[in-house]
């Protein structure tokens with residue numbers, strides 16, 4: 001296992017990932033750590049193997065999106081846990097797509113638990129810990145200088161396309177894509193590109209038959225088998241040969 005900290009400069013240490021500089025100026029290495037947090041960072045733990053699982057799941061889903069014409073940060077997995085990615089100038093938005101009403105949406109609005117949302121809801125939150133990631137509307141986003149109307153329209157259109165591609169792919173694997181959070185950034189040409197991760201930390205996945213939780217809600221709820229659940233999900237999404245290759 002390589003440890004990036006010895007050779008590469010750390011650009012940013014987040015709650016669950018680190019971003020290191022790479023050999024090329026326009027590329028970074030995203031390192032998926034085993035740390036897990038919930039509730040605005042209040043609940044914390046370290047789950048051995050989580051970073052490996054999340055890097056494999058994210059890589060697989062980025063590959064599927066690339067094959068379907070979505071621009072993503074993904075270049076390749078260098079080793080389990082370390083993803084070579086395009087360096088992006090991140091837009092401080094958490095772009096959330098919801099197919100089923102659950103979680104924080106129910107605390108804020110009178111939706112029914114597990115109510116189908118068709119068409120899906122796209123919600124944008126301001127990615128800002130100091131302000132606790134408040135929900136935005138377009139006018140506030142534009143007034144803050146976060147994005148233009150054209151950029152917001154483009155981000156919405158890409159997110160809906162991603163929702164379709166991933167929902168179909170995951171359905172074949174026996175997984176219901178309930179909701180997910182994306183982050184976008186701009187590449188050196190100013191093009192909007194999907195960054196960050198698509199993992200059980202940032203999405204809700206339910207077993208399509210049993211509706212069993214296969215994501216970070218297991219941690220939020222205090223279950224003691226969170227890592228088993230992450231490994232189960234990884235086995236459903238990533239081919240066995242790839243899991244073996246990357247040494248989980």
Ligand SMILES: Nc1ncnc2c1ncn2[C@@H]1O[C@H](COP(=O)(O)OP(=O)(O)OP(=O)(O)O)[C@@H](O)[C@H]1O
Pocket residue numbers: 012013014015016017018019028030073085086087088089090183185195196197
């Ligand atoms: N391709 C990329 N280029 C540059 N920065 C990126 C790229 N992809 C993701 N990032 C940024 O790297 C950081 C990843 O950190 P991480 O997800 O662990 O924590 P966080 O975003 O600070 O906190 P949290 O997501 O838990 O609120 C984020 O700030 C994210 O916006």
Ligand SMILES: [Mg+2]
Pocket residue numbers: 014196
């Ligand atoms: Mg993050």
